[in-house]
Amino acid sequence: MAMPKLLLFVHLLAVIVWIGGMSFVLFCLRPASADLLPAQRAPLMVATLERFFLQVTIAILAIWVTGLAMLLPVGMAAAPPGWHMMLAGGVVMTLVFVWIRWVIFPAARRAAGTSDLPAAAASLGRIRLLVVVNLVLGVLTIAAATLAA
């Protein structure tokens, strides 16, 4: 099997983990958890996001390593516009994730740990908004990667 095919396979697998996970959290887990008591909901969301964010960290590393391994031999000058857009999408999505995981999530975890439920709910709400941003950017990036010339 050709190496670029293997790189693309891992690249797409990692994209699927990231985008699919965001979709599951937003459209399945979060609405279902809204029926729980706040004292149950906050720890559930924090424990779930803790595991999901570890997966996303690994997925992002895989996306960057495989993406650059496919892009650099071709070079930016020769790369099609869709690849440039994908790189831009990847940069912004990565920055948004770093902000979620290392700025907002620690506050949510601390608040849930000390049973400060209103503060936990506020942080979880901010995380939700930024995950919406990254899901929209992710869909646009996939569109750019597949549809742009």
Ligand code: HEM
């Ligand atoms: C972070 C930096 C990234 C780089 C450097 C990068 C680079 C690349 C390259 C060079 C290819 C082309 C492989 C080929 O056709 O031979 C590719 C494919 C692809 N990438 Fe990325 N990528 C990045 C991030 C992303 C992100 C964040 C997404 C989605 C959210 C994404 C989605 C895709 C998809 C769907 C393809 C398949 C396109 C197709 O073959 O039609 N990439 N990537």
